[in-house]
Amino acid sequence: xxxxxxxxxxxxxxxxxxxxxxxxxxxxxxxxxxxxxxxxxxxxxxxxxxxxxxxxxxxxxxxxxxxxxxxxxxxxxxxxxxxxxxxx
Numbered sequence: 001x002x003x004x005x006x007x008x009x010x011x012x013x014x015x016x017x018x019x020x021x022x023x024x025x026x027x028x029x030x031x032x033x034x035x036x037x038x039x040x041x042x043x044x045x046x047x048x049x050x051x052x053x054x055x056x057x058x059x060x061x062x063x064x065x066x067x068x069x070x071x072x073x074x075x076x077x078x079x080x081x082x083x084x085x086x087x088x
Contacts, residue, residue: 016062032052
């Protein structure tokens with residue numbers, strides 16, 4: 001399995017919007033192997049092969065995927081991250 005586990009390692013103020021937060025998530029495995037595929041099928045991606053990063057813009061949020069971690073930016077509430085994006 002490409003991704004067996006993930007863990008939120010930091011929650012910081014968002015650099016792009018001070019009213020929101022930035023979340024850094026550590027992931028198991030090397031997820032960069034699927035970046036070319038995701039870039040081909042998802043709209044609005046920015047793939048940087050030399051840096052092994054894939055940035056996805058969706059619903060005003062930024063998701064930057066790296067080999068071993070993911071940075072989520074412009075997140076409104078850390079509870080959305082821990083709940084998988086579902087509001088309670």
